[in-house]
Amino acid sequence: MTDLSSFPIARQRPPMFPDRIQLYSLPTPNGVKVSIMLEETGLPYEPHLVSFDRQEQLSPEFLALNPNNKIPAIIDPHGPNGEPLALFESGAILLYLADKAGMFLPADPAVRYEAIQWLMFQMSAIGPMFGQVGFFHKFAGKDFEDKRPRDRYVAEARRLLAVLDQRLSGRQWIMGDEYSVVDIATFPWVRNLIGFYGAGELVEIDRFPQVTRALQAFVSRPAVVRGLDIPQRQ
Template identity: 75%
Template sequence: MADLSAFPITTRWRAQHPDRIQLYSLPTPNGVKVSTMLEETGLPYEPHRVSFDTGDQKSLEFRSLNPYAKIPAIIDPNGPEGRPLALFESGAILLYLADKSGQFIPQKPADRYETIQWLMFQMAGIGPMFGQVGFFNKFAGKDFEDKRPRDRYVGEARRLLTVLNDRLAGREWIMGDVYTIADIAVFPWVRNLTGFYEAGELVGIADFKHVTRTLDAFVARPAVARGLTIPGAT
């Protein structure tokens, strides 16, 4: 049985199955990326809920794993060379799980790097910009009388959706017929923009028919349906 005692986080979130990947997360867009990937690959894992309501992510135990105090994070007890590996940042975790499982990333070098390119497009563009739209539309920013900051991020969100929509024209998924970590990264954020953030009308999501078509296909996948609810409430 794996020994995870070197990781202080396990004193707060105790592993019942220490031989499995330990997932520390919440069903936010970034968290859903990793839970969905784990469900898609079939890699054995144990989820732990990191509650924002109680500030779990700011605890010393969680920050021992991720000093940035953001979910998700993992510990793989069976990492490279058989040694435990701790990782944070959802994009890095997706890449690691793709390589570990041999799934959802092309093996041809050119296609692999193109997939990583679209993963970075989500990490650098879609995530931060859609998050700002959510702030100004649903949270504290909605009370700002000056709507120029909101409109700036709405405009940027539309620009990103246009790029994504053009990419998906004539394609089933971002990389064509093959479903990859690029899709697993992008579409939880599109779903959040139109769902939780309630910004579909604001950004004119109906203008992006290829995006909405692919979003429907994404959420229809059984592994995605499971991943959207993990970790569950405790």
């Protein structure tokens, strides 16, 4: 049996299945990227909820896994050279899992880097900007009398949606006809923007028909349906 006792988080929460990838997460847009990827690839894993309500992300055990105190993070008991590997940052985890499974990332080097380019677009732009819209539209920022910060992020969200809509024109998915890690990274954030954040009308989502088309195809996938609810909130 695999021994993960060198990881404080595994000593705090002894895994039931230590031979499986250990996922420490929460069903947020960044979190479900990884659970969806795991469901899509079929790689065996064991999910663990990291409760922000109980500030578990600030525990010494979790900080030993991810010093940036964010989800998701994983421990793969069968990492490179057969040694356990801990990883944080959703983009890095997605690339690792794609390589491990040999799925959802183009093999051709030029196309592979094109896919990584669009993955970085999600990580650096779509996630942070859509998150700011959520803060100023749904959360504490909605009470700010000055609406200029909200409007700045709404305008940027619209611009990014236009970039994505143009990219999807004539393509089934972001990289073409093949579903990829880029879609798995991107569409949880689009779904969250117009769903949980309730900002669809604010960003004028109807102006971006290619985005909404691809989003509907994404959320119809069985692995996506499962992954969106993992780990289940307690």
